[in-house]
Amino acid sequence: SQQGEEDPQALSIQEGENATMNCSYKTSINNLQWYRQNSGRGLVHLILIRSNEREKHSGRLRVTLDTSKKSSSLLITASRAADTASYFCATDQAGTALIFGKGTTLSVSS
């Protein structure tokens, strides 16, 4: 399968802590995207990082990309209960369409 893989599958933390989730993929890419999905809803785009970028920030989100290791990480700082959701990475490694990973389920308790 060409699917990316998120790690861990599930993560439980307390409010105020940082959450880190990782994504690995198999072949070369031009860009990688992260999405969030709240329970029972559609996916929402968070951030896109291109293959020539190493790090990108958006508010409390920090994304890194290591093309030599074929991996990316999403860091959410100072987590809130509202960050409880599933997080997916998506890559263009197929060349014709995005490939989504299976997701990391984040639970933030107050």
Next chain:
Amino acid sequence: DVKVTQSSRYLVKRTGEKVFLECVQDMDHENMFWYRQDPGLGLRLIYFSYDVKMKEKGDIPEGYSVSREKKERFSLILESASTNQTSMYLCASSYGLALNQPQHFGDGTRLSIL
């Protein structure tokens, strides 16, 4: 803001029925996609379209067809519904060259085939 609207949030149909799932986007996006989402399997692409009357097979097109007669509307058709097509179906759209643009998703249709 981009709005992608799926016609039903929940749908229950019977085995053998022909099922239509409708999706409409309001941002004049060229590209539209249909995915299904199952626990442990993530999102899998069924079909996508880069233009009106144009369609491309995704990873799991068997048992499905699509129609795109107008730019804003992309329909997924289950020709003869089966129980293994019980799933969450997600529609998405994007602008321009699909792979370097974010996809905008509808809230999904949870389809049960009895």
